[in-house]
Amino acid sequence: MSRTGKRITAVLFDLDDTLLDWSGQTSHFSDIFRPHVNNMYTHLAEEGHPLPAREDFFQCYTDTIIAHWAEAKKExxxxxxxxxxxxxxxxxxxxxxxxxxxxxxxxxxCAPIPGVTLFDDTIPVLETLRQRAYKIGLVTNSMLPMWMRDVELHAYNIIDYFDARITSGDAGYMKPHPVIYTKILTALEITPEQAVFIGDRPGNDIAGANAVGITSVLMSPPHLNHKLNGNEPDYIITNLSDLLPILEALEK
Ligand SMILES: [Mg+2]
Structure with missing residues (x-):
């Protein structure tokens, strides 16, 4: 039993489509990242590096990122x-x-992606969790180092809620691999039984949490509709506020 007397002492969140609402984002993926690749290209050009044409650089970047993700997903x-x-x-x-x-x-x-916002209840829920003395963690399958995604967390005004946060790029493993879960548990100094994990992807968020013994909650707003494919969450919610009565029930 923890110092707070609670069985559950930490709440772990996925980021995209869990704390951040992507439903208003309609651009093609490559159009989202093009301005950032342009920024890197301009920087390299200013540094005097002999670059290919801008479009060829963009194509190489896109192909390389796709190839690295395909390789990473194997294990x-x-x-x-x-x-x-x-x-x-x-x-x-x-x-x-x-x-x-x-x-x-x-x-x-790095900056917030146009059209991506917080859910209406993201900050109220984080605020309530903090008031209830839960540790709060963030685990995101992102190739970017956490310091880059932190720019977004700052912009959304949520960074101060997290006691620990990790990207798969930093962890060297992505959800559902157990190592990324054990890294956040270690950072928060808790056991799997003391944690709840909330995420929108059954195949990674839920499968990984289940495998390491963390109580799993599927964030499943109507617009997402991801198939479970055998990855059964302990709970399903359609908005983040639904998490609060679940946490209360887990203490009974
Ligand atoms: Mg997600």
Whole structure:
């Protein structure tokens, strides 16, 4: 039993489509990332690197990222953004030894994606959890290092709610691989039995939580409708506020 006397002491969240609402985002994926790739291209050009045409660079970036994700999904290893960039630079003939990767990633200029917002109840729920003394964690399948996604968390004004947060890019493994779950549990100094995980993807969020013994909650607003494919969550909610009575029930 924890110092708070509760069985559940931590609430772990997926980010995209769980705390952030992507339903208003309608652009093609490549159009979302094009401005950021342009930013990196401009930075490299200003640094004097001999670049291919902008469109060829964009194509190489896109192909490389797709290839790295396809490879990572075989064993649920995490795509490492720096490694993917280095691979792309090598393919475009750049001298990777002369490139400051961190500076390139800064030039990417991570920012909230147009049309992606918080759900109406994201902040009220996080606020309630904090008032109830739960530790709050974030686990996202993102190739970007956490410091890049943190820019978004700052912009949405939610970063201060998290006691620990991790991306698959940093963890080296992606959900549903158990290692990314054990890393966040270790960071929060809790056991699986003390945690609840909320995510929208049955195949990774729920499957992974179930496998390590974390109580699983599927975030399933009507517009998502992901198939369970045998990955049964302990609970299903259609909005984040529904989580609060579940946590109360788990204490009884
Ligand atoms: Mg998600």
């Amino acid at each position: 649920f290893t995490g795509v490492n953004f720096g490694n993917a960039l280095t691979d792309c630079f090598t393919q475009t003939g750049l001298d990777t030894d002369s490139i400051d990767l961190t500076a390139v990633m800064r030039a990417y200029n």
